[in-house]
Amino acid sequence: xAGRQAAIAHAALKRVQAELGERRLDALLxxxxxxxxxxxxxSAEDNGxxxxxxxxxxPESGRPRLLTxxxxxxxxxxxxxEYGIYMYRRGLVEALEELLPxxxxxxxxxxxxxxxxxxxxxLQALAKRLQLRLTATSGLVESLRVVKTPEELEFVRAxxxxxxxxxxxxxxxxxxxxxxxELARLIEGTMLDLGAERPSFDTIxxxxxxxxxxxxxxGGRRLVAGETVLIxxxxxxxxxxxxxxxTFVLGEPDAQYLERHRLVRVAQKxxxxxxxxxVSGSEVDRAAxxxxxxxxxxxxFGHGLGHGVGLAVHEAPRLSPSGRETLEAGMVVTxxxxxxxxxxxxxxxxxxxxxxxxxxxxxxRDSTWLDL
Ligand code: ZN
Ligand code: ZN
Numbered sequence: 001x002a003g004r005q006a007a008i009a010h011a012a013l014k015r016v017q018a019e020l021g022e023r024r025l026d027a028l029l030x031x032x033x034x035x036x037x038x039x040x041x042x043s044a045e046d047n048g049x050x051x052x053x054x055x056x057x058x059p060e061s062g063r064p065r066l067l068t069x070x071x072x073x074x075x076x077x078x079x080x081x082e083y084g085i086y087m088y089r090r091g092l093v094e095a096l097e098e099l100l101p102x103x104x105x106x107x108x109x110x111x112x113x114x115x116x117x118x119x120x121x122x123l124q125a126l127a128k129r130l131q132l133r134l135t136a137t138s139g140l141v142e143s144l145r146v147v148k149t150p151e152e153l154e155f156v157r158a159x160x161x162x163x164x165x166x167x168x169x170x171x172x173x174x175x176x177x178x179x180x181x182e183l184a185r186l187i188e189g190t191m192l193d194l195g196a197e198r199p200s201f202d203t204i205x206x207x208x209x210x211x212x213x214x215x216x217x218x219g220g221r222r223l224v225a226g227e228t229v230l231i232x233x234x235x236x237x238x239x240x241x242x243x244x245x246x247t248f249v250l251g252e253p254d255a256q257y258l259e260r261h262r263l264v265r266v267a268q269k270x271x272x273x274x275x276x277x278x279v280s281g282s283e284v285d286r287a288a289x290x291x292x293x294x295x296x297x298x299x300x301f302g303h304g305l306g307h308g309v310g311l312a313v314h315e316a317p318r319l320s321p322s323g324r325e326t327l328e329a330g331m332v333v334t335x336x337x338x339x340x341x342x343x344x345x346x347x348x349x350x351x352x353x354x355x356x357x358x359x360x361x362x363x364x365r366d367s368t369w370l371d372l
Pocket of ligand 1: 234
């Protein structure tokens, strides 16, 4: 496992260094947690943006550094052998004050999308003292993460397969009388029991009319026979995320529910059928959205059709009406049409797929509840 992650990090590091050369930057300071893990294999997690588990300082050539504090140095040494580990006692800026002149860095790039204003002010003051130039970068590492390597795709497949297993296990235990919160806890407990690092987001469980909220928070509502159960769940395995949604009815669904469920399923299939390298995110979105609109539910589908998944559960590319990115083989995306009606409830069906030249590879066991 460690070997495969080291190989991913090594290849990614070389690509970033080449990019720095193109942009005439001497180094890049990496603070964004998934970018940090991608480029180093170092898996410690931040406690929010104010309490970082470390930073990477990647020079255009030569040995990269991982800057962290004493809580994490052993882990950093074990997980990021390619990096020189620098232990700071008084924080990042003091460490940079020592390291930047030593490494001959005069043009330093930083991640504008992941920099607190307070840190920016301190970096500016440092730049003045050391007479160096700061360059804001945006999406430099993220853009490299969009197309996955074959090694990464193996991790994504495994994360999605485990998510399916967790769903099957939980599905077999759903009972009337159970609360949304109890079912969410059962799912998250099963994830950890079966070897996941953690959920990739807070599990969504919504019963009945609560399913009308696409991001419902599980509460104390108890399940009654014949009503909708909407589950949106994902886990992290070896750093890579999974994400899937299922909606079903415990007991006998009514005709209206069946009709709406079938329509969402047809929209999902239309979306998956539209995916292949070379099409845009908006074209795929349109393929599914048209089905819902033709069925009379255009207004009931408010969110985008899908999003990229990798080290982050939501990343590029976006499948939505404004999704301009062109899909490439090796991207991983969700296909998750839904319909949401206040006072009635909602239905969302979400699969994960790998984009291929000719189409896509489905990563989920397909809908088990209602095969259409
Ligand atoms: Zn989801
Ligand atoms: Zn999703």
